[in-house]
Amino acid sequence: MIKNIIGNIDFIESLRGKSASFILALSNSKTINIKGITQAGIPNLIHLTPTLDAEFMAVGEVRCLENIAETPKGVPTPALMSRAVHLLKPFREIEFLNLGLEVTPKVKYFKQHNFNINPSGSIDVGADIDAESIFQKGLEFGREYKLNSDYIILGESVPSGTTTANATALALGYDAKDLFSSSFKNVPNSIKEQTIKKALSNIEKSDNIFDILGKVSDNMLIFNAGFILGVNGKFPLILAGGTQMAGVLLIVNSILREMGGEIDSSNLALATTKWVVEDENSDIKALLEMLDFPINGYFADFDFSLTDHPALKLYDKGEAKEGVGAGGALVYGVLNGVNKKAITNKIEIFLS
Amino acid sequence: MIKNIIGNIDFIESLRGKSASFILALSNSKTINIKGITQAGIPNLIHLTPTLDAEFMAVGEVRCLENIAETPKGVPTPALMSRAVHLLKPFREIEFLNLGLEVTPKVKYFKQHNFNINPSGSIDVGADIDAESIFQKGLEFGREYKLNSDYIILGESVPSGTTTANATALALGYDAKDLFSSSFKNVPNSIKEQTIKKALSNIEKSDNIFDILGKVSDNMLIFNAGFILGVNGKFPLILAGGTQMAGVLLIVNSILREMGGEIDSSNLALATTKWVVEDENSDIKALLEMLDFPINGYFADFDFSLTDHPALKLYDKGEAKEGVGAGGALVYGVLNGVNKKAITNKIEIFLS
Secondary structure: OEEEEEOOOHHHHOOOOOOEEEEEEEOOEHHHHOOOOOOOOOOOOHHHHHHHHHHHHHHOOOOOOOOHHHOOOOOOOOHHHHHHHHHHOOOOEEEEEEOOOOOOOOOOOOEEEEOOOOOEOOOOOOOOOOHHHHHHHHHHHHHHOOOOOOEEEEEEEOOOHHHHHHHHHHHOOOOOOOOOOOOOOOOOHHHHHHHHHHHHHOOOOOOOHHHHHHHHOOHHHHHHHHHHHHHOOOOOEEEEOOHHHHHHHHHHHHHHHHHOOOOOHHHEEEEEEHHHHHOOOOOHHHHHHOOOOOOEEEEEOOOOOOOOOHHHHHHHOOOOOOOOOHHHHHHHHHHOOOOHHHHHHHHHHHHO | OEEEEEOOOHHHHOOOOOOEEEEEEEOOEHHHHOOOOOOOOOOOOHHHHHHHHHHHHHHOOOOOOOOHHHOOOOOOOOHHHHHHHHHHOOOOEEEEEEOOOOOOOOOOOOEEEEOOOOOEOOOOOOOOOOHHHHHHHHHHHHHHOOOOOOEEEEEEEOOOHHHHHHHHHHHOOOOOOOOOOOOOOOOOHHHHHHHHHHHHHOOOOOOOHHHHHHHHOOHHHHHHHHHHHHHOOOOOEEEEOOHHHHHHHHHHHHHHHHHOOOOOHHHEEEEEEHHHHHOOOOOHHHHHHOOOOOOEEEEEOOOOOOOOOHHHHHHHOOOOOOOOOHHHHHHHHHHOOOOHHHHHHHHHHHHO
16 A cells, blocks of 8 residues: 655556656765664675665675675665565666766666766765766756656665765755654664764855765765756656655755756655654654655555564564665555565565 | 457457556536436435546545545445456556536546536436537547557446436437346336436437437447547457447447448457346347447456445345446456456455
8 A cells, every 4th residue: 555645646646557667876975984874784895785786676686795695684675675576566677877886786788877976985074076067967867868668766775875865954954853764773873963963064154055965965865866857857756765865855955946947846756665654763754844846755555564584574673664765666566566465475585 | 257248259368468548438417317317326416426436546535525434335336346456457547538527536647638528418308418519529539549558448437327328329219228227226217218208209300310419318428439430440449338338339330320431340349247247127238239330248257256245245236237447447357367356355445
């Protein structure tokens, strides 16, 4: 079942039975090197997470790791859900956006758009991003993108991305202190807060919006803001993610405020998971309500109540919530008659 | 399972696995105001039936009624079946034809074709339809229609539509007195017969075919006759309905007789429910056999034997039979591997 966060259900209902392109935006930020900032991956190999997510999504294998068995330790990647849906009701295509990866996914035959973007720096010392250039690349990509299906589901895999999104929203002046999610249940607030504080301290009074983004944000957030404005409603676009994707929308909002211009948001929506919506440490709805333009927000009523697998149960306990387009993929599954039991079974097989 | 009424199964078998556009023709006829003529809806609010059917089909909610709880009283709408199939194996698109509605469906994002047609009058005093104009609108719409899938399933929601279809067939000279269905089990023949008698009494000897249709028919019947001739076999078209859709075909037949011309009916079929085919008070097969052109007719072998829900059991008792494209939707379900149990379960959830 699909439920509303904000807006109405008509937009998403109109996509029932339609085909979708799954686009995954991948990026590394050196912010992950701050000890304890994220648990989105294997300790000491967290920089590989977007690469492994892409590989698993495309071909069902992780290739940039020698020992596959290490992967499902701790909290398993939400890519499990996106891949399960893809097996049950395949996306029309899967494409990757390389927005600054340390290691390129080892998959052939799948389109990997390369934009010559480097991994971004750690925001505590300044991310050192040429934000205007990244934004322009996203804008052009959106303007020129040829859709081979009926709509896009845009997911992301960016470890430490909720921290950079949170810093970004605060730097842009949104009153969003306690609204951002985390891959942790018990969010390490002191580390996160300290990092964000340091990031914000690098901003100078004379900084324009791109200067600010270049210091506190990440490539995915900036590029996708451009992408959304480049597409500008010419086809349906679902931002598949939680508070990070809300952060992308806040950048869009600030750019429109700053530079003028309008967005046709009637064909734009955000779709996330139940875990994000029910998270007590963040508030996706409040973030979406900060936008000056109307937006539809949805979540898939999916959880792991049908399994006993302890690693999956961590999701229901709030240890992981979203990523790799899981929420959007689950919504797509519902739109195409895929049920919870079937998805759960597929994921159990991945972990067995 | 799909069974034959007339013709052969090859046409419908060739559509297995193909995508379908579900088009719902909606119209109001003031004939509903004749007391006891129909039970297709909520007493005193029967004019809302097509509007509510469209809303429920598109978004799973009825919006033009304050109290949703009133809907499933008595005989629940056959839209339950069409929507259940759509959830299990979505149609490629859902579109609506506004052929004279009192209240427009409150749904966004779904195409609602508007033809500036008013609700038709009550046939006992003359329906007062500009039949030639309505027919022309259907013809042009069919000629220009751009199909975004592999075939069309054309359903209807027109309360009192079996009465107007019956009157139409008789007025056009078909020996069809006891061949038309009804939403009732114990058809209120005296009321229906009296209404049809009155309708026929308005016809004058000098009336041409459009004069006749303008007095005794309804917008849906006339428009769809035009639509079928406009499409004229350029893509597969399934008339999803019972004796009303047979009535549309009789109009096509009479127009061809009257005005000459030919129809390529090789890509045309009718698909209905088991309840229509097994109805002892009507004879869909006999109606289809009256056509001068060959036609394929099918029904889905679906009933409510797998549920104990009393409102649904009314169908198996003959209290309701067809509408909102239910027969065609069920056939589409079978063509795409959706089983009876799954459909029944979905419908039970709607009513729970």
